[in-house]
Amino acid sequence: MRVPMNWLAEYCDPGMDAAALADRLAMTGTEVERVVRHGAQTTEGFVIGKVLTREQHPDADRLSVCGVDVGEGEPVTIVCGAPNVDAGQTVAVARPGAVMPDGTKLKKAKLRGVESNGMILAEDELEIGGDHNGIMQLETDPALSGRELAAGAPLIEALVPGEDVLELEITPNRPDCLGVYGVAREVHAITGNPLASLPTGPSPEGDETFSIEVQDHTLCPRFTARVYRDVKVGSSPLWLKQRLSAAGQRPINNVVDITNYLMLLTGQPMHAFDMDKIRGGRLVIRNASEAEKMTTLDGVERVCDEQTVLVCDGEGPSAIAGIMGGAISEVSDETTSVLLEIATWNGPNIHRTSQKLALRSEASGRFEKGLSAELPLEVQELAAKLMTELTGARLTSATIDVAGEIAAPRAVKLRATKLRALLGAEISAQRCAEILQRLAFDVAVEGDDVVATPPHFRAADITREADLIEEIARVEGVDSIPATLPAAPAAIGRLSGSQRLKRRIEDLLAANGYHEAITWSFTGAQQLAAISADGAAAPEHELLTIANPLSEDHSVMRPLALPGLLQAAKHNLARGADAVRLFEVGAVYSGTADEPREHTAIALLLSGPAAAGTWRDQGANGDFYALKGVVDAVAAQAGVTPEYQPIDATHHTYLIPGRAAEVLVGDVSLGWLGELHPLVAKRFDLPDTVVGELNLQALSALLPEPVTYEPISTFPPAREDIAVVVEAERTADEVLGVVREAGGKLLSGAGVFDVYEGEQVGEGRKSLAIRLTYSAPDRTLTDDEVAAARAKITERLESIGGLLRG
Amino acid sequence: MSETVEKIQSIEAEASSAIGSAGTPAELEDARVRFLGRKAALNEILKSIAQLPPEEKGPVGKAGNQTRGRLEALLSRRQEVLEAAALNDLLENERIDITLPASPTIAGGSLHPITQTRREIEDVFVGMGYKVAEGPEVERVHYNFDALNHPPNHPAREWTDTFYFSDDVLLRTHTSPVQVRVMERQPPPVYVIVPGKVYRRDNDATHTPMFHQIEGLAVDENVTLGDLRGTLLEFARAIFGEDREVRLRPHFFPFTEPSVEIDVSCFKCKGGGHLKDGSRCNLCKGIGWIEILGAGMVDPNVFEHVRESGYDPEKIQGFAFGMGVERIAMLKHGVPDLRLFYDNDLRFLDQFGRGVA
């Protein structure tokens, strides 16, 4: 909200400049977004002038050469291009040295050979209004005519040429600050400077009545109206235009300007009806029927629903309550009778309707925050003053007031002990009372306690002791509260086992050359199709779909982190990276809106060498086994050694089926890894790439008990190597399984150290070289014992078709 | 002294000098043969002892054998010296270029700067006695808004501002719902921080639809606003430097009352608003203070939602705070653009890899 400094000072003079006030407001709970300048950059150099003479410029048809009295004894020459300039006028003059709104500093200038000592100003040149048809004639302005305007007097005596404007961010709990007067109350509270009261208007001259019926007071707690006759619609005085413009509202005509001005002053929106266009001579406030239509004054036909509240005349809708008037009863230049509605509406209902109709206005933005139902009566008084003074109207009715039951503000008790306990600072009951009084509360001190009743415009926000404490804290200054630390014997800080596991895994991956990425949690159908080898359909995942996504690409919660990592790999390879090793630890999602599921995934991607090459070593190739080593290392952090089993390719269409594995511990699946399908790799412009994903929660669940020491054998082990030729389909795990079973207790280790396929072993067969280690905890094994164990192993290997090579 | 003993002494003097001056293994071998060889004079003397008169046998034998021992020792020491010199000559020709890049055990990866910042913040609070709590990102309206005292028409609830899966299920817009979940699970006292991803329906130069927050909650019998100030002062100093101060500005949040925004004194201009050269500080825009987080005393209405779990607002009180991890990371590392965190460009990530693990 924009608050012009001069307007503010009319009600409470802060006694400081805009920047200092901005700081004070910020430190007491009113956020100032910035201070801006409206109109001229300076007030100096702007004076009142009297045009004494006007002559045609000798060399330019459209220019006049004027002799202007600017209070310097001799008149000065000013060249003016306005068609309406003439001798006898009182005008606004910018003298050389004056700084215009756009920052240009005015200088003496020769215009077609004639020296001009300034500029006679039009409205738009000071950002007062939009009018550039001619210069401002101060003596004809309704508010200035009849006033003594001395030539050479500072212009600010008649009109504000430029001023600072505060741009405030009003928090939703303070709708009372949505007007200049509300901000003046704040300034009063924080500075103690006097607060002027709002003026009151004339008493009604007539006793005209008008029928108003409110069907549901929960939707319309109060509806007030006053009737004005002999209204002359016309232009507003300059001061009003200047204030509206400085506050960011375009001047239109005096009646509309008055309603806007009062809204900006008090925060209370209102609506002026052309009384003669209210059919049937009555208003009914009711809910719309389903799909009831009406045209708002912006010319758009609106389709209402049953929760929309309408202000209707005898024949149909005339305005959408609290949001926008109807075209049918709009005030025009011909209007002579005005019914001024000032009402209170149900905030949530206005909010809902404004959402539903996608129609926001200054009025709806205020009503939806919930305004005081006492406010309309006060504002009707103010309106009467302006309507009669500025439009020449006669107020012909008393205030027609149709109100439901309006709750009075409730007294709230503030205990000094509670205040102290919450803030950790000492503020006396007396001081509390003083602060609350300045905030317009009704206050009684009862010993150490204070009983305070909020003013009506704060009644909705102040209902509890905590609300009072907040008020006192902010006015007293929260920044003055001393810093202490909780005396917290029960506070024991530590990370949980799974949090520590996560950190270990992240550190492990970083230490092994992987960069941590953070990719979007969102994905889209197209991205999921792109990781399916056939490109046609998304992989089989239960997708959690956002009802109101920002874009198609971000419409689904990722069921796996792969699409984001592939995109990141593509990004980096396109920018010259020769290897990409990425990991991400983050949530992946599944299930439905009713039963959403998420778990933390550890996603891995390896594209290019497994380790960076150096000047003497090209680096190991990044393939399945390279990433399997990483997966083993990650699992080892949780103290487990996983098994690798063939994967169900229909669930992992982005992998090469024969080069992929499910990672298991017992029957718990930890995740998967595998080489990226070349068709998928091609879509992301990737070379051979290996990817994988593990479930952090599944790993955490396997975190072991503390390790129990086992005695180390002091007897040397016996080692020997064997080579066995088996069918190529046999996996290493199968063969080792057979070996281990046959070796029994004496076989303490068995591992494959070489694999050979080729002519020497024949088509469809392979040779596995296996290192066997035999040992016993209590003795050195004899040759006979080792030989017996080996014989058993050999026998079992032969039984599965294995052939031992010499 | 016998003539023979004198001769031995003269042999020793000559041999010592020859061994000491031998400059190559060959010269040393020559000296060995000459003075200690089978046909050498010393050996001849020792072989002929038997022919000496009885009174000379003893002294000559002793002198000869001692001389022989000393010369042998001298010889082997000289040999070591010569071998070492030869090896050094050899090594002199085997110099390497010590400026070539190292062969690392593995080239460095990195933790994302968001993770690094998150951990740094976590560690500060763990050190102050906080545990780390987590909660779901796909959240219910109840936890995200209702239980946090957001009125039904609060703008953040709107579908234009928040991602929804259904009328009741959304992507959490802050980490605050975990406050409520934690209090439901355990009675007071509670000291937790909650790091995590949050989502808002915003996508422009200064907003991403996904970002990271860290929430803090301390509930006990007598936790005060002064304690909040002290806690966040410790935090600000741990993250931004020991000389930092904090400033509390009143603000409004639905779930705290009183609510404050916390500013930290600018660490670029030391709070003065101007740099050494007199120019305006661009980090704090000349204000001297930088907003880093929102906080406040937990609103009694929030406790009402978890009263059954032991949170009677008349008996306990507490504070809560929440900060954006990206913002802290941007301030701390001078990262100018939020988007850099989500491009995952290795040239960016690599800058944060130094000192990892």
Ligand SMILES: [Zn+2]
């Ligand atoms: Zn600064």
